[in-house]
Ligand SMILES: Cc1ncc(C[n+]2csc(CCOP(=O)(O)OP(=O)(O)O)c2C)c(N)n1
């Protein structure tokens with residue numbers, strides 16, 4: 328198992344998809360075997376497409392009675408051997424939080440696409456927002472770490488959905504694709520290659536499914552019906568899944584391994600791209616749809632000779648702390664535009680030594696390039 | 708539980724965690740007896756349970772794949788596993804609070820979809836594990852840690868509920884009816900589709916004590932006199948029926 332190149336399910340070529348459709352096709356390309364969800368704007372179209380396309384490719388689709396049932400059925404499906412995915416938006420993401428903690432603690436590979444809309448609560452259900460970033464980090468109780476990706480285009484919704492499956496299987500962890508209404512409902516042309524690289528979960532008959540010798544290891548994962556007599560529990564457990572609910576050392580070891588298996592490999596996980604940073608005096612740190620506006624704005628200002636660069640985070644969690652520390656030591660100011668009240672800006676402040684200026688916009692609209700230009704003019 | 712059934716226990720797990728006199732321990736033995744009589748292959752079985760005393764019946768004790776899940780969500784977890792691997796023989800074992808209170812919606816939807824699984828609901832009329840609070844099956848007037856004046860609400864008739872939701876096989880037995888219970892569980896396991904057993908089981912420590920129902924043995928005797936068949940029920944007046952519980956296939 329492990330890494331493997333397989334043929335693309337879609338014939339290679341150009342396609343004109345919405346972001347939601349690209350998520351569905353990305354899941355099919357990744358050989359997702361089970362998807363369950365509950366309709367919610369702006370994620371519904373992914374479900375609708377999968378309900379048709381899964382029938383064609385022989386995967387199982389379920390519309391469940393709510394989002395809790397959706398994610399729980401995905402966890403059951405994952406242990407039965409399928410790559411599993413659920414799709415939702417803020418209200419559903421909130422309902423799923425308890426089960427996310429269960430998936431983390433039982434080391435269940437799972438992909439969750441959160442097509443973010445403007446919250447809190449029902450908020451403006453059809454408008455854009457990016458307010459679920461900290462929820463993706465700490466929405467469930469207890470200490471844990473999952474992986475969260477932030478695509479900025481329809482192409483990336485396709486690519487990052489595939490990447491999310493690979494990371495989930497590789498690290499046995501839930502992976503969140505933090506889409507946004509603006510990308511979910513955007514239609515763009517995407518390119519589909521002839522092959523996709525996939526990671527399929529490691530099995531090792533007879534090996535303990537919940538522990539490793541290394542303090543940061545990822546154990547192999549058997550599935551139901553393999554005769555391994557699996558014992559899976561959301562209580563603290565030893566490497567065989569036997570509940571250990573009062574042993575301090577076993578709890579400490581498990582909780583820290585689950586963090587370290589990701590943190591110690593963050594270089595392997597974290598993706599970003601950077602533009603014009605070499606001589607920059609101001610760096611714009613951005614992600615998701617806002618990065619499109621930011622790059623446009625910076626290119627305009629570069630034309631006027633302003634020394635501004637852009638760091639676009641494609642991975643939000645684990646956080647690119649080293650990189651930001653480095654940028655923070657080289658520029659005078661960092662500007663963080665986002666569609667929330669400064670969730671990522673707060674994180675940047677933790678690591679950057681320079682001044683960090685947060686621009687949080689919560690009006691249900693995208694951050695317009697002109698807004699960013701205007702803000703940046705004040706900084707340089 | 709008799710020695711011959713110990714072969715179904717996970718090696719190395721010695722003692723069970725039930726309070727002395729708990730009916731759920733009897734139920735555990737009866738489920739294994741049904742599996743034994745049907746000669747089911749434990750390697751093809753999947754046990755799914757929630758949170759509560761009853762959820763400990765299969766996990767960690769049964770030596771088979773077991774998914775000990777969240778409070779109330781058993782049927783959703785089981786649905787995903789069954790959808791992906793239809794060869795798995797799926798058995799959900801959990802408490803009344805788990806399946807009918809917090810998990811009530813999943814219960815009726817599982818039945819409506821006729822998902823192929825057998826659900827055993829241990830009805831001990833309260834939340835045993837959390838110290839004896841009222842639940843959806845607590846009788847009207849009963850005392851619990853959260854109904855000190857007596858439960859003001861009516862209980863669910865779980866069998867009627869699940870039957871109305873579409874389950875293909877529904878039966879109620881008490882742990883004091885071991886032969887019938889084993890027969891019922893076997894039939895449920897052999898029936899394709901969503902099958903449901905409501906297992907009446909005394910919780911002497913949390914429910915019995917508060918309602919002055921006496922020692923475990925007295926609670927068992929009480930169940931023995933209360934449980935009657937549907938045929939017998941037809942011969943009784945409405946007044947006489949008030950103190951009775953109808954058991955059997957419903
Ligand atoms: C989401 C959530 N809420 C509450 C609890 C606390 N809790 C644990 S067990 C339980 C009740 C279990 O009752 P039941 O299913 O009837 O099982 P019993 O112990 O009676 O066999 C509750 C409320 C929990 N674990 N999770």
Ligand code: SF4
Pocket residue numbers: 724725726728729730731760761831835836909910911912913914
């Ligand atoms: S609390 Fe009640 S149901 Fe739980 S083990 Fe004790 S007697 Fe049994």
Ligand SMILES: [Mg+2]
Pocket residue numbers: 759802803804829830831832833834835842
């Ligand atoms: Mg109970």
